[in-house]
Amino acid sequence: MPGTANVKMFWILLSLLTTASAEWDVVISEFDFLDFLYSDGRNVSVVQGSHRGGVNSLAYDPIYENLYFSDTSDVHVTHIKIMEVTREAVVSPAYSVVSINSSNLYFRDLAHDPVNSSLFWTTTDIPYTAGQIWQATLDKPITFSPLLRLEGQIPQGIVVDSCRGYIYWANMNQTSPSIERLRLGGLGTGPESFISNQIFSPSDLALSQNQRMLYWIDEKTSSKNSIIARAALDGGEVEEFLEFKDGHVPKSLAVTNEGLYFTEESNAVYVVYFSDPVKTLHKLNHTVYNPQGIAVRNQLAFLNQNKDSCPPLAELRERVPPRRNITVCLFGKISPPVNGIECTCWAGYTGRHCEIDMCHNFCLNGERCFLTDGHPTCDCAPDRTGSRLVPVLLVEVKRLELWM
Structure with missing residues:
Protein backbone atom coordinates (compact mmCIF):
# COMPACT_ATOMS: atom_id res chain seq x y z
CA MET A 1 0.00 0.00 0.00
CA VAL A 320 9.84 39.65 -10.34
CA PRO A 321 12.04 37.62 -7.96
CA PRO A 322 13.93 34.64 -9.43
CA ARG A 323 12.26 31.28 -8.99
CA ARG A 324 13.80 29.20 -6.20
CA ASN A 325 11.70 26.09 -6.61
CA ILE A 326 8.80 24.82 -8.66
CA THR A 327 5.46 23.23 -8.02
CA VAL A 328 5.62 19.46 -7.46
CA CYS A 329 2.53 17.29 -7.76
CA LEU A 330 3.70 13.89 -6.57
CA PHE A 331 0.53 11.96 -7.43
CA GLY A 332 -1.24 14.38 -9.73
CA LYS A 333 -0.65 16.95 -12.42
CA ILE A 334 0.17 20.65 -12.63
CA SER A 335 -2.91 22.77 -13.35
CA PRO A 336 -3.63 26.47 -13.59
CA PRO A 337 -3.86 27.73 -9.97
CA VAL A 338 -7.24 27.69 -8.18
CA ASN A 339 -7.24 29.49 -4.80
CA GLY A 340 -3.46 29.15 -4.74
CA ILE A 341 -3.53 25.37 -5.30
CA GLU A 342 -1.73 24.29 -8.49
CA CYS A 343 -2.15 20.49 -8.29
CA THR A 344 -5.02 18.36 -9.55
CA CYS A 345 -4.63 15.09 -7.63
CA TRP A 346 -5.26 11.62 -8.96
CA ALA A 347 -8.13 9.71 -7.34
CA GLY A 348 -7.17 8.59 -3.84
CA TYR A 349 -4.64 11.36 -3.14
CA THR A 350 -4.93 14.76 -1.50
CA GLY A 351 -2.76 17.51 -0.03
CA ARG A 352 -1.25 20.64 -1.55
CA HIS A 353 1.27 18.52 -3.48
CA CYS A 354 -0.93 15.37 -3.81
CA GLU A 355 1.43 13.72 -1.33
CA ILE A 356 -1.20 12.19 0.99
CA ASP A 357 -2.53 8.71 0.22
CA MET A 358 -6.12 8.77 1.46
CA CYS A 359 -6.10 5.00 1.99
CA HIS A 360 -2.90 4.97 4.07
CA ASN A 361 -3.77 3.62 7.56
CA PHE A 362 -7.44 4.36 6.89
CA CYS A 363 -8.62 0.80 7.60
CA LEU A 364 -7.70 0.21 11.24
CA ASN A 365 -6.90 -3.50 10.98
CA GLY A 366 -5.12 -3.73 7.66
CA GLU A 367 -8.13 -4.73 5.56
CA ARG A 368 -8.29 -3.70 1.92
CA CYS A 369 -9.02 -0.03 1.22
CA PHE A 370 -10.69 1.01 -2.02
CA LEU A 371 -12.26 4.17 -3.40
CA THR A 372 -16.00 4.79 -3.65
CA ASP A 373 -16.95 8.05 -5.39
CA GLY A 374 -13.45 9.30 -4.66
CA HIS A 375 -13.60 8.52 -0.94
CA PRO A 376 -11.76 5.70 0.89
CA THR A 377 -13.84 2.70 1.91
CA CYS A 378 -12.86 -0.45 3.78
CA ASP A 379 -13.69 -4.04 2.84
CA CYS A 380 -15.32 -5.18 6.11
CA ALA A 381 -14.84 -8.63 7.62
CA PRO A 382 -17.85 -10.19 9.45
CA ASP A 383 -16.49 -9.18 12.87
CA ARG A 384 -15.88 -5.55 11.88
CA THR A 385 -18.19 -2.60 11.38
CA GLY A 386 -18.17 1.04 10.37
CA SER A 387 -16.32 2.84 7.60
CA ARG A 388 -12.93 2.12 9.20
CA LEU A 389 -13.54 -1.49 10.43
CA VAL A 390 -13.89 -1.03 14.16
CA PRO A 391 -14.28 -4.46 15.87
CA VAL A 392 -17.97 -5.26 16.60
CA LEU A 393 -17.14 -6.21 20.23
CA LEU A 394 -15.53 -2.79 20.83
CA VAL A 395 -18.62 -1.06 19.43
CA GLU A 396 -20.89 -3.03 21.76
CA VAL A 397 -18.71 -2.17 24.78
CA LYS A 398 -18.89 1.54 23.91
CA ARG A 399 -22.67 1.31 23.59
CA LEU A 400 -22.88 -0.41 26.99
CA GLU A 401 -20.73 2.34 28.59
CA LEU A 402 -23.04 5.00 27.19
CA TRP A 403 -26.15 3.15 28.42
CA MET A 404 -24.76 2.83 31.95
Whole structure:
Protein backbone atom coordinates (compact mmCIF):
# COMPACT_ATOMS: atom_id res chain seq x y z
CA MET A 1 0.00 0.00 0.00
CA PRO A 2 1.47 3.42 -0.91
CA GLY A 3 1.95 5.63 2.11
CA THR A 4 5.01 6.39 4.18
CA ALA A 5 7.40 5.54 1.35
CA ASN A 6 5.59 7.94 -0.97
CA VAL A 7 5.73 10.76 1.59
CA LYS A 8 9.47 10.14 1.96
CA MET A 9 9.86 10.27 -1.81
CA PHE A 10 7.98 13.57 -1.82
CA TRP A 11 10.49 15.14 0.55
CA ILE A 12 13.37 13.68 -1.43
CA LEU A 13 11.99 15.34 -4.56
CA LEU A 14 11.61 18.66 -2.76
CA SER A 15 15.19 18.35 -1.58
CA LEU A 16 16.39 17.76 -5.13
CA LEU A 17 14.63 20.89 -6.29
CA THR A 18 16.62 23.07 -3.90
CA THR A 19 20.02 21.37 -3.91
CA ALA A 20 20.83 20.87 -7.60
CA SER A 21 23.67 23.14 -8.65
CA ALA A 22 24.09 22.79 -12.43
CA GLU A 23 22.76 25.72 -14.44
CA TRP A 24 21.68 25.02 -18.00
CA ASP A 25 22.59 27.36 -20.86
CA VAL A 26 20.94 25.92 -23.98
CA VAL A 27 17.86 23.78 -24.59
CA ILE A 28 17.21 21.79 -27.78
CA SER A 29 13.94 20.19 -28.87
CA GLU A 30 14.50 16.71 -30.27
CA PHE A 31 11.60 14.60 -31.47
CA ASP A 32 9.91 13.74 -28.12
CA PHE A 33 12.43 15.38 -25.80
CA LEU A 34 13.84 18.62 -24.44
CA ASP A 35 17.60 18.40 -23.98
CA PHE A 36 19.11 20.88 -21.49
CA LEU A 37 22.85 21.52 -22.00
CA TYR A 38 25.77 23.52 -20.69
CA SER A 39 27.22 26.03 -23.14
CA ASP A 40 29.94 23.51 -24.12
CA GLY A 41 27.39 20.79 -24.89
CA ARG A 42 27.64 18.68 -21.75
CA ASN A 43 24.23 17.37 -20.76
CA VAL A 44 22.38 18.72 -17.73
CA SER A 45 19.10 16.82 -18.10
CA VAL A 46 16.69 15.35 -20.64
CA VAL A 47 12.94 15.81 -20.23
CA GLN A 48 10.11 14.21 -22.17
CA GLY A 49 7.90 16.84 -23.78
CA SER A 50 5.66 14.70 -26.00
CA HIS A 51 4.88 11.05 -26.63
CA ARG A 52 4.68 11.03 -30.41
CA GLY A 53 7.50 13.13 -31.76
CA GLY A 54 5.81 16.51 -31.83
CA VAL A 55 8.13 18.84 -29.88
CA ASN A 56 9.21 21.62 -32.23
CA SER A 57 9.46 25.36 -31.62
CA LEU A 58 10.79 26.76 -28.33
CA ALA A 59 10.37 30.12 -26.60
CA TYR A 60 11.95 30.81 -23.21
CA ASP A 61 10.72 33.46 -20.76
CA PRO A 62 13.80 34.58 -18.76
CA ILE A 63 11.74 36.70 -16.36
CA TYR A 64 9.36 34.04 -15.03
CA GLU A 65 11.65 31.14 -16.02
CA ASN A 66 9.08 29.33 -18.12
CA LEU A 67 9.71 27.35 -21.29
CA TYR A 68 7.02 27.32 -23.97
CA PHE A 69 7.06 24.76 -26.76
CA SER A 70 4.81 23.58 -29.54
CA ASP A 71 3.58 19.99 -29.62
CA THR A 72 2.36 18.95 -33.08
CA SER A 73 2.08 15.22 -32.37
CA ASP A 74 -1.70 15.40 -32.99
CA VAL A 75 -2.31 16.17 -36.67
CA HIS A 76 -5.58 17.90 -35.84
CA VAL A 77 -4.60 19.95 -32.78
CA THR A 78 -1.37 21.82 -32.05
CA HIS A 79 -0.74 22.45 -28.37
CA ILE A 80 1.45 25.23 -27.02
CA LYS A 81 2.65 23.95 -23.67
CA ILE A 82 4.30 25.58 -20.69
CA MET A 83 6.90 24.06 -18.38
CA GLU A 84 8.41 25.74 -15.34
CA VAL A 85 12.21 25.46 -15.44
CA THR A 86 14.65 26.33 -12.66
CA ARG A 87 18.19 27.39 -13.44
CA GLU A 88 19.22 23.85 -12.54
CA ALA A 89 16.91 22.41 -15.24
CA VAL A 90 14.51 20.96 -12.70
CA VAL A 91 11.16 21.13 -14.45
CA SER A 92 7.49 20.85 -13.69
CA PRO A 93 5.19 18.62 -15.74
CA ALA A 94 4.12 20.45 -18.90
CA TYR A 95 0.52 21.41 -19.55
CA SER A 96 -1.20 23.02 -22.51
CA VAL A 97 -1.97 26.75 -22.37
CA VAL A 98 -3.24 27.04 -25.96
CA SER A 99 -4.82 24.38 -28.20
CA ILE A 100 -5.13 25.27 -31.88
CA ASN A 101 -7.24 23.50 -34.49
CA SER A 102 -4.48 22.76 -36.98
CA SER A 103 -6.39 20.56 -39.43
CA ASN A 104 -5.98 23.29 -42.06
CA LEU A 105 -2.80 24.96 -40.78
CA TYR A 106 0.93 24.36 -40.65
CA PHE A 107 2.36 25.58 -37.35
CA ARG A 108 5.70 27.30 -38.05
CA ASP A 109 7.35 29.11 -35.14
CA LEU A 110 6.77 30.52 -31.67
CA ALA A 111 7.90 33.62 -29.74
CA HIS A 112 7.21 35.04 -26.28
CA ASP A 113 6.93 38.63 -25.03
CA PRO A 114 7.29 38.88 -21.22
CA VAL A 115 6.55 42.62 -21.16
CA ASN A 116 3.05 42.18 -22.64
CA SER A 117 2.61 38.61 -21.32
CA SER A 118 1.88 37.30 -24.81
CA LEU A 119 2.77 34.47 -27.15
CA PHE A 120 3.04 34.95 -30.91
CA TRP A 121 3.23 32.26 -33.57
CA THR A 122 3.21 31.87 -37.34
CA THR A 123 1.10 29.51 -39.45
CA THR A 124 0.39 28.89 -43.13
CA ASP A 125 -2.82 27.58 -44.67
CA ILE A 126 -3.31 24.02 -45.98
CA PRO A 127 -3.49 24.16 -49.00
CA TYR A 128 -1.42 27.32 -49.15
CA THR A 129 -3.35 30.55 -49.70
CA ALA A 130 -1.92 32.84 -47.02
CA GLY A 131 -0.03 33.03 -43.77
CA GLN A 132 -1.09 34.22 -40.33
CA ILE A 133 0.42 35.79 -37.23
CA TRP A 134 -1.41 34.79 -34.04
CA GLN A 135 -1.34 36.26 -30.54
CA ALA A 136 -2.28 34.69 -27.21
CA THR A 137 -2.66 36.88 -24.14
CA LEU A 138 -1.46 34.85 -21.16
CA ASP A 139 -3.29 36.85 -18.48
CA LYS A 140 -6.17 34.83 -17.07
CA PRO A 141 -8.31 33.86 -18.83
CA ILE A 142 -5.97 32.96 -21.69
CA THR A 143 -7.32 34.05 -25.07
CA PHE A 144 -5.87 33.87 -28.57
CA SER A 145 -6.82 35.09 -32.02
CA PRO A 146 -5.32 35.89 -35.44
CA LEU A 147 -3.36 39.13 -35.28
CA LEU A 148 -2.62 39.39 -39.02
CA ARG A 149 -3.61 37.55 -42.17
CA LEU A 150 -0.77 37.80 -44.67
CA GLU A 151 -1.90 37.27 -48.25
CA GLY A 152 0.99 36.23 -50.47
CA GLN A 153 3.36 35.59 -47.56
CA ILE A 154 4.84 32.38 -46.14
CA PRO A 155 5.75 33.38 -42.57
CA GLN A 156 8.38 31.23 -40.87
CA GLY A 157 10.53 32.28 -37.92
CA ILE A 158 9.24 34.94 -35.52
CA VAL A 159 10.89 36.94 -32.71
CA VAL A 160 9.77 39.70 -30.34
CA ASP A 161 11.76 42.82 -29.53
CA SER A 162 10.31 43.52 -26.09
CA CYS A 163 12.59 46.53 -25.61
CA ARG A 164 11.26 48.49 -28.59
CA GLY A 165 7.84 46.90 -29.00
CA TYR A 166 8.12 45.08 -32.36
CA ILE A 167 7.57 41.60 -33.69
CA TYR A 168 9.65 40.43 -36.67
CA TRP A 169 8.96 37.47 -38.94
CA ALA A 170 10.61 35.87 -41.96
CA ASN A 171 8.56 35.74 -45.16
CA MET A 172 9.85 32.82 -47.26
CA ASN A 173 7.81 33.55 -50.39
CA GLN A 174 10.60 33.16 -52.95
CA THR A 175 9.04 35.57 -55.44
CA SER A 176 9.13 38.39 -52.87
CA PRO A 177 11.11 37.26 -49.78
CA SER A 178 11.44 39.68 -46.89
CA ILE A 179 11.77 40.25 -43.17
CA GLU A 180 8.59 41.93 -41.97
CA ARG A 181 7.80 43.69 -38.72
CA LEU A 182 4.82 45.07 -36.80
CA ARG A 183 4.71 47.66 -34.06
CA LEU A 184 2.87 46.24 -31.03
CA GLY A 185 0.21 48.02 -29.05
CA GLY A 186 -1.77 49.46 -31.93
CA LEU A 187 0.90 52.00 -32.84
CA GLY A 188 1.80 52.57 -36.48
CA THR A 189 -0.19 51.74 -39.59
CA GLY A 190 0.32 47.99 -39.81
CA PRO A 191 3.03 45.59 -40.93
CA GLU A 192 6.00 46.98 -42.82
CA SER A 193 8.71 45.42 -44.94
CA PHE A 194 11.85 45.64 -42.80
CA ILE A 195 14.38 43.94 -45.12
CA SER A 196 13.52 43.27 -48.78
CA ASN A 197 16.93 43.54 -50.48
CA GLN A 198 19.84 41.10 -50.26
CA ILE A 199 17.47 38.43 -48.99
CA PHE A 200 16.56 35.16 -50.69
CA SER A 201 14.75 32.49 -48.64
CA PRO A 202 14.70 33.49 -44.95
CA SER A 203 13.60 30.98 -42.35
CA ASP A 204 14.51 31.16 -38.65
CA LEU A 205 15.26 34.41 -36.78
CA ALA A 206 17.19 35.38 -33.65
CA LEU A 207 17.51 38.76 -31.94
CA SER A 208 20.59 40.13 -30.16
CA GLN A 209 19.62 42.88 -27.73
CA ASN A 210 23.27 43.41 -26.82
CA GLN A 211 24.25 44.14 -30.44
CA ARG A 212 20.84 45.46 -31.47
CA MET A 213 21.03 43.13 -34.45
CA LEU A 214 18.62 40.71 -36.09
CA TYR A 215 20.02 37.39 -37.43
CA TRP A 216 18.33 35.02 -39.88
CA ILE A 217 18.98 31.80 -41.79
CA ASP A 218 18.95 32.22 -45.55
CA GLU A 219 20.06 30.55 -48.78
CA LYS A 220 22.34 32.29 -51.25
CA THR A 221 20.84 31.95 -54.72
CA SER A 222 24.17 32.29 -56.54
CA SER A 223 25.84 29.39 -54.74
CA LYS A 224 22.87 27.57 -53.18
CA ASN A 225 24.85 27.59 -49.94
CA SER A 226 23.13 28.22 -46.63
CA ILE A 227 24.07 31.47 -44.95
CA ILE A 228 23.36 33.36 -41.74
CA ALA A 229 22.78 37.06 -42.38
CA ARG A 230 22.16 39.97 -40.04
CA ALA A 231 20.99 43.59 -39.96
CA ALA A 232 20.77 46.41 -37.45
CA LEU A 233 17.37 46.98 -35.85
CA ASP A 234 16.97 50.20 -37.82
CA GLY A 235 17.11 48.17 -41.05
CA GLY A 236 20.65 49.18 -41.97
CA GLU A 237 23.96 47.32 -42.01
CA VAL A 238 22.56 44.29 -43.86
CA GLU A 239 25.41 41.83 -44.24
CA GLU A 240 26.28 38.18 -44.62
CA PHE A 241 27.56 36.91 -41.28
CA LEU A 242 28.42 33.31 -42.27
CA GLU A 243 28.37 31.31 -45.50
CA PHE A 244 28.47 27.53 -45.23
CA LYS A 245 30.53 26.17 -48.11
CA ASP A 246 30.94 22.67 -46.70
CA GLY A 247 27.37 21.40 -46.63
CA HIS A 248 26.12 22.78 -43.30
CA VAL A 249 22.36 23.38 -43.28
CA PRO A 250 21.27 25.35 -40.18
CA LYS A 251 17.71 24.90 -38.94
CA SER A 252 17.22 27.15 -35.90
CA LEU A 253 19.07 30.01 -34.19
CA ALA A 254 19.59 31.47 -30.72
CA VAL A 255 21.84 34.32 -29.59
CA THR A 256 23.66 35.08 -26.33
CA ASN A 257 26.04 37.93 -25.48
CA GLU A 258 28.94 35.63 -26.35
CA GLY A 259 27.86 33.96 -29.56
CA LEU A 260 25.39 32.53 -32.01
CA TYR A 261 24.08 28.96 -31.54
CA PHE A 262 22.41 26.96 -34.28
CA THR A 263 21.08 23.46 -34.81
CA GLU A 264 21.47 21.75 -38.15
CA GLU A 265 20.18 18.80 -40.10
CA SER A 266 23.31 16.71 -39.49
CA ASN A 267 22.18 16.12 -35.88
CA ALA A 268 24.57 18.65 -34.38
CA VAL A 269 24.62 21.95 -32.51
CA TYR A 270 27.26 24.62 -33.20
CA VAL A 271 28.29 27.92 -31.67
CA VAL A 272 30.19 30.81 -33.28
CA TYR A 273 31.72 33.26 -30.80
CA PHE A 274 31.43 36.94 -31.65
CA SER A 275 34.92 37.56 -30.26
CA ASP A 276 36.43 35.23 -32.89
CA PRO A 277 37.32 37.20 -36.05
CA VAL A 278 37.71 33.95 -38.01
CA LYS A 279 34.18 32.82 -37.02
CA THR A 280 35.25 29.25 -36.27
CA LEU A 281 32.42 26.74 -35.94
CA HIS A 282 32.59 25.01 -32.55
CA LYS A 283 30.57 21.80 -32.46
CA LEU A 284 29.05 21.13 -29.06
CA ASN A 285 30.24 17.88 -27.55
CA HIS A 286 26.80 16.34 -27.53
CA THR A 287 24.88 14.20 -30.01
CA VAL A 288 21.37 15.35 -30.81
CA TYR A 289 18.73 13.49 -32.82
CA ASN A 290 16.49 15.32 -35.26
CA PRO A 291 17.01 18.71 -33.58
CA GLN A 292 14.26 21.26 -34.11
CA GLY A 293 14.08 24.39 -31.95
CA ILE A 294 16.76 25.97 -29.77
CA ALA A 295 16.58 28.49 -26.91
CA VAL A 296 19.08 29.99 -24.47
CA ARG A 297 18.59 30.80 -20.79
CA ASN A 298 20.70 33.89 -20.14
CA GLN A 299 18.87 36.30 -22.42
CA LEU A 300 19.07 39.26 -20.03
CA ALA A 301 22.85 39.44 -19.56
CA PHE A 302 22.95 42.66 -21.60
CA LEU A 303 21.02 44.38 -18.77
CA ASN A 304 23.94 43.74 -16.41
CA GLN A 305 26.04 46.07 -18.56
CA ASN A 306 23.41 48.73 -19.20
CA LYS A 307 19.93 48.37 -17.76
CA ASP A 308 18.96 51.71 -19.32
CA SER A 309 19.23 50.04 -22.73
CA CYS A 310 15.87 48.34 -22.17
CA PRO A 311 13.72 49.92 -19.42
CA PRO A 312 10.70 47.59 -19.95
CA LEU A 313 12.70 44.39 -19.31
CA ALA A 314 14.88 45.98 -16.61
CA GLU A 315 11.83 47.11 -14.65
CA LEU A 316 10.15 43.73 -15.03
CA ARG A 317 13.27 41.84 -13.93
CA GLU A 318 13.60 43.97 -10.79
CA ARG A 319 9.94 43.45 -9.93
CA VAL A 320 9.84 39.65 -10.34
CA PRO A 321 12.04 37.62 -7.96
CA PRO A 322 13.93 34.64 -9.43
CA ARG A 323 12.26 31.28 -8.99
CA ARG A 324 13.80 29.20 -6.20
CA ASN A 325 11.70 26.09 -6.61
CA ILE A 326 8.80 24.82 -8.66
CA THR A 327 5.46 23.23 -8.02
CA VAL A 328 5.62 19.46 -7.46
CA CYS A 329 2.53 17.29 -7.76
CA LEU A 330 3.70 13.89 -6.57
CA PHE A 331 0.53 11.96 -7.43
CA GLY A 332 -1.24 14.38 -9.73
CA LYS A 333 -0.65 16.95 -12.42
CA ILE A 334 0.17 20.65 -12.63
CA SER A 335 -2.91 22.77 -13.35
CA PRO A 336 -3.63 26.47 -13.59
CA PRO A 337 -3.86 27.73 -9.97
CA VAL A 338 -7.24 27.69 -8.18
CA ASN A 339 -7.24 29.49 -4.80
CA GLY A 340 -3.46 29.15 -4.74
CA ILE A 341 -3.53 25.37 -5.30
CA GLU A 342 -1.73 24.29 -8.49
CA CYS A 343 -2.15 20.49 -8.29
CA THR A 344 -5.02 18.36 -9.55
CA CYS A 345 -4.63 15.09 -7.63
CA TRP A 346 -5.26 11.62 -8.96
CA ALA A 347 -8.13 9.71 -7.34
CA GLY A 348 -7.17 8.59 -3.84
CA TYR A 349 -4.64 11.36 -3.14
CA THR A 350 -4.93 14.76 -1.50
CA GLY A 351 -2.76 17.51 -0.03
CA ARG A 352 -1.25 20.64 -1.55
CA HIS A 353 1.27 18.52 -3.48
CA CYS A 354 -0.93 15.37 -3.81
CA GLU A 355 1.43 13.72 -1.33
CA ILE A 356 -1.20 12.19 0.99
CA ASP A 357 -2.53 8.71 0.22
CA MET A 358 -6.12 8.77 1.46
CA CYS A 359 -6.10 5.00 1.99
CA HIS A 360 -2.90 4.97 4.07
CA ASN A 361 -3.77 3.62 7.56
CA PHE A 362 -7.44 4.36 6.89
CA CYS A 363 -8.62 0.80 7.60
CA LEU A 364 -7.70 0.21 11.24
CA ASN A 365 -6.90 -3.50 10.98
CA GLY A 366 -5.12 -3.73 7.66
CA GLU A 367 -8.13 -4.73 5.56
CA ARG A 368 -8.29 -3.70 1.92
CA CYS A 369 -9.02 -0.03 1.22
CA PHE A 370 -10.69 1.01 -2.02
CA LEU A 371 -12.26 4.17 -3.40
CA THR A 372 -16.00 4.79 -3.65
CA ASP A 373 -16.95 8.05 -5.39
CA GLY A 374 -13.45 9.30 -4.66
CA HIS A 375 -13.60 8.52 -0.94
CA PRO A 376 -11.76 5.70 0.89
CA THR A 377 -13.84 2.70 1.91
CA CYS A 378 -12.86 -0.45 3.78
CA ASP A 379 -13.69 -4.04 2.84
CA CYS A 380 -15.32 -5.18 6.11
CA ALA A 381 -14.84 -8.63 7.62
CA PRO A 382 -17.85 -10.19 9.45
CA ASP A 383 -16.49 -9.18 12.87
CA ARG A 384 -15.88 -5.55 11.88
CA THR A 385 -18.19 -2.60 11.38
CA GLY A 386 -18.17 1.04 10.37
CA SER A 387 -16.32 2.84 7.60
CA ARG A 388 -12.93 2.12 9.20
CA LEU A 389 -13.54 -1.49 10.43
CA VAL A 390 -13.89 -1.03 14.16
CA PRO A 391 -14.28 -4.46 15.87
CA VAL A 392 -17.97 -5.26 16.60
CA LEU A 393 -17.14 -6.21 20.23
CA LEU A 394 -15.53 -2.79 20.83
CA VAL A 395 -18.62 -1.06 19.43
CA GLU A 396 -20.89 -3.03 21.76
CA VAL A 397 -18.71 -2.17 24.78
CA LYS A 398 -18.89 1.54 23.91
CA ARG A 399 -22.67 1.31 23.59
CA LEU A 400 -22.88 -0.41 26.99
CA GLU A 401 -20.73 2.34 28.59
CA LEU A 402 -23.04 5.00 27.19
CA TRP A 403 -26.15 3.15 28.42
CA MET A 404 -24.76 2.83 31.95
